[in-house]
Amino acid sequence: MSTPKEGTGDDGEAVDDAVRALLLLMPRLVGRAKRIPPPEALRSFALAPRHLSLLSYLLFDGAMTVNELAGRLEVAPTTVSLMVGELSRQGILERREDEADRRRRIVTVVPEQRPAIAGWLAPGAAAWRTALTPLSPEERRMFVNTLLAYEAAVTVDGR
Structure with a gap:
């Protein structure tokens, strides 16, 4: 990182230096995460x-x-319903009646998967x-909150 700039706070690190470091890091993180292949047992399912x-x-x-x-996923129930239907047809998830309220359906991963x-x-x-x-x-909470704030800041029109 470069020399700290004026007005950067008590830690001496410029916000711009941290931004630069993260802009270089994020594509590598995303690229590595995308390269984690699903296990052989799940490869034929075209999971995203x-x-x-x-x-x-x-x-x-x-x-x-x-x-x-x-x-939890912060999407519409219809979106989740479509994903659950797709994964249920593939034998990854199952829907069953809620014993406490038979109008509701509970979703779970099938034991074999x-x-x-x-x-x-x-x-x-x-x-x-x-x-x-x-x-x-406290540091873990701050880290997670920072990532959530970043996600919110780069979200355009709810996407």
């Missing part, structure tokens, strides 16, 4: 990054409704654990 987010929620947080998934999906998520999860473990809870 949007599927990875949905599957992550179901794997880490357990079964949930389409509306719950839509809220759980190991392959967990294997697909494992490299990314391990890398994040390595990066985040040395940080304090």
Whole structure:
């Protein structure tokens, strides 16, 4: 990084220097994430990054409704319903009646696919654990909030 500029705060690092570093880093991160191939058992399903987010929620947080998934993914329930239908037809997800309310459908990963999906998520999860473990809870929260703020700032017309 270059020499700090005036008015850069107590840490001496210029915002522009940090922006430059991140502009160079982000394409490499995205490129590496895209190169993580799905496991052999899932390759024939043509899964996309949007599927990875949905599957992550179901794997880490357990079964949930389409509306719950839509809220977490911040997309319309119809979008999630289409993805769930597609993945259900492929034998990756299943929908079942909610025992507490038979009008609702619960979505879950089929047991046979759980190991392959967990294997697909494992490299990314391990890398994040390595990066985040040395940080304090407050620093982790700030890091996640910073990424969320970046996402919001680059979002154009809700896309």
